[in-house]
Amino acid sequence: MAPDDELRPASLVGNPCMFTGRRLDTETGLYYYRARCQDPICGRSMQTDLIVNPVRRGEPVESLGGRAHDPEKAVRIAHGVILGACAAVLGFSALLQAGDSRVELFGWPCPMKCFVHSVFGVRCAFCGMTRSFVLLAHGRLAEAVRQHPLGPAMFGYVVLQALYRAAALLGAGGRAMSRIGLLGWIAGAAVLAAILVHWLAYLGGLWI
């Protein structure tokens, strides 16, 4: 920079390092700042700052000690957690045995008293669902429906969730998968709404 505010293209004494001690490339007129170049005329860097904006560049900066935000990893964790929960539900359903009014694990009764049922004397929206799941896992559909009419719908939803999450973790993606994901949300909401409607009908004395 000359005293008259004119920008000189190079050092008068042949100094290669100029502003903040950085090397000025006389051919391009840009300062070399290692990871990026700066244009001294408009005063802006030519590249995005990787440290300030790692997400947009898709390069998390883990070496700084800060927790880098990695949306893909978060999605994979969510898939894994839901898959694990579904697998646990289905696994326990297969392990447990359903008695008339209780479930048993290897012949031992499982203490599964429903809070709502024991305090208010009425069934909650999910009363009978555990027995229904256990019966379904053993292929006893008719008895499962008697325990909870929406047991099979809920059971099917859990099975499909597990398959969808497993496919996502195995790398399935694209438009088809996001459409299936959206359908899953709608199906889940529909099943929950049906359970609520059934429960309200039961409370109103319209359903046993």
Ligand SMILES: [Zn+2]
């Ligand atoms: Zn209950």
